[in-house]
Amino acid sequence: MTQRPKVFAYYFPDWHKDPRNASWFGDAWDEWQLVKSATPRFDGHRQPRQPAAGYFDESDPEIASEQISLARSHGVDGFLVDFYWYDDGHYLNAALDRGLLAAENSSDVTIALMWANHELVDIFPLSVSSDERPRRLRDGAIDRAAFERMARHVVQNYFTQPNYYRVEGKPWFSIYEIGNLVTGLGGIDETHDALRWFDDLARAAGFAGVHLDAVIWGVDLLPRSVATIGSESTDVDPVDLVPSLGFSSVTSYVWVHHAEIAEFDFPRADMAALRESAFDEYEDYAGRLAVPFHPNVTVGWDSSPRLAPAVPFVPGDYPAYPVWDSTPEEFGEGLRRARRFVSEHPTPHPIVTINAWNEWSEGSMLLPDTHHGDGFLRQVLEVFGPVENADATDRVLDAEDEGREPLEPVSASGSEEVR
Structure with a gap:
């Protein structure tokens, strides 16, 4: 029987007022400002993109409750929340602390963290030319003391x-x-020593340890500092580090991490080619890794809102990337490709990640907009079925994969093993 994977959407938490953002950009700033001010950069460019629910404050628990209901009712098991922690503490935490976890129906979705430990530079929007270095806001590399403070907080x-x-x-x-x-x-x-300490810390708190997951990507995307790995070169393959650092699984964040951007048409690129580029790399990872690899499905890509309107939209470094403006049907093809992948590479706890629940300024969001409505969400439900009918969905997927008529879904029995 094909086990229904958990479907987790990455959640980007920059849709509320934050003290750091206020110090950098002004008291009234949130990333909705970039979405509102986005302009078409070429003929047929679909900007600005407008959320069907309007420009809301995600830290409001009532708003969070609505998002949780929307996710649960469309087959999304939970959120992998982008978690920011620098040497002096957290950033963008109110979406989780005051929003998702404070919602009256918070228990209806599963929550987990993805530590977004990348360098933070001023791309809100990027107002310098591609040959100039944007202003660094925070360094993503933190020392042992800051790591331990973060781990205790988590x-x-x-x-x-x-x-x-x-x-x-x-x-x-x-x-x-x-x-x-x-x-x-x-x-x-x-x-390795710090991660082992983290695992011990979790055990001391009554858990069985920490399930460490590594996000692996083949192509750098966000501008960041030139890092070294101790005395070693950054050419060290991250896949080779997975076993030595004790990671239990590997995931992907977004398809553009697995594509040579310069090889795609500009300004509008082909979604099917991007999908195949990503899954070719996923197959390579699955063959090389001794731990489970969990595939990603990307809704679309358009990072042009993070480029100031006065800066020319020409091929270059992020955010001047091609636009992949997917349809719900194209997204559904990606979901079915991921479903086949997890069937062909079975793991004890299969997962499919989606980029993203709400990456409005990168053109990748499941949330309904005024153009496609809830079309992307409906594809998740169609391909993977409802969360509460996971057992029945297993039977449906088996039947479809074997080319026979599926059985009618029935209510699931038993309880979730890993909630």
């Missing part, structure tokens, strides 16, 4: 949440940039 405030995702009793924790992790902690051996 264990005490998030791992203890009843709806936090656990794999065999181990709370899930993804890390976005292995290179920055190793750079900040001082080397591979030092990073």
Whole structure:
């Protein structure tokens, strides 16, 4: 029987007022300002993109409750929340702390963290030409003391949440940039020691340890500092670091991490080619890794809102990338491709990630907009079925994969193993 994978959408939490943003950009600023001010850059360019629900404050628990209901009713099991922690503490935390976790129906979705430990530079919007260095806001590489402060905060405030995702009793924790992790902690051996300490910390709090997940990508995307891995070159293959650092699984964040951007047409590029580029690399990872690899499906891509309107839209570094403006039907093809992948590469706890729930300024969002409505969400429900009928959906997927008529879904029995 094909086991229905957990479907997790990455959640980008910059749709509320934050003290750091206020100090950098002004008291009234949130990333909705970029979405509102986006302009068409070529004929047929679909900008600005408008959320069907309007420009809301995600830290409002009532708003969060509506998003949770929307996710749950369309087959999304939960959110992998982009978690920001720098040397002096957290950033963009109110979406989770005051929003998702405070919502009255918070328990209806599973929550886990993806530590977005990349360098933060001023792309809000980028107002310098491609040959100039944008202003650095925070360094993503943090030292052992800052790492330990972060780990204690995570264990005490998030791992203890009843709806936090656990794999065999181990709370899930993804890390976005292995290179920055190793750079900040001082080397591979030092990073292994820090991650082992993190695991011990979780065990002391009553868990079975930490399920460490590495986000792997083949192509750098966001502008960031030139990092070194101890005394080693950044050419070290992250895949080779997975076993030595003790990661339990590997995931992907977005398809553009697995594509040579310069090889695609500009300004509008082909979604099917991007999908195949990503899955070719996924197949390579699955063949080389000794731990499970969980595939990603990307809704679309358009990072032009992070480029100031006065800056020419010409091929270059992020955010001057091609636009992949997907349709719900094209997105559905990606979901079915991911479903085949997890069937062909079975793991004890299969997962499909989606980029993203709400990456409005990068053109990749499941949330309804005024053009496609809830079309992308309906594709998730169509391909994977409802969350509460996971057992019945397994039978439907088996039948479809075998080319026979599926059985009618029935209510699922039993309880979730890893909630």
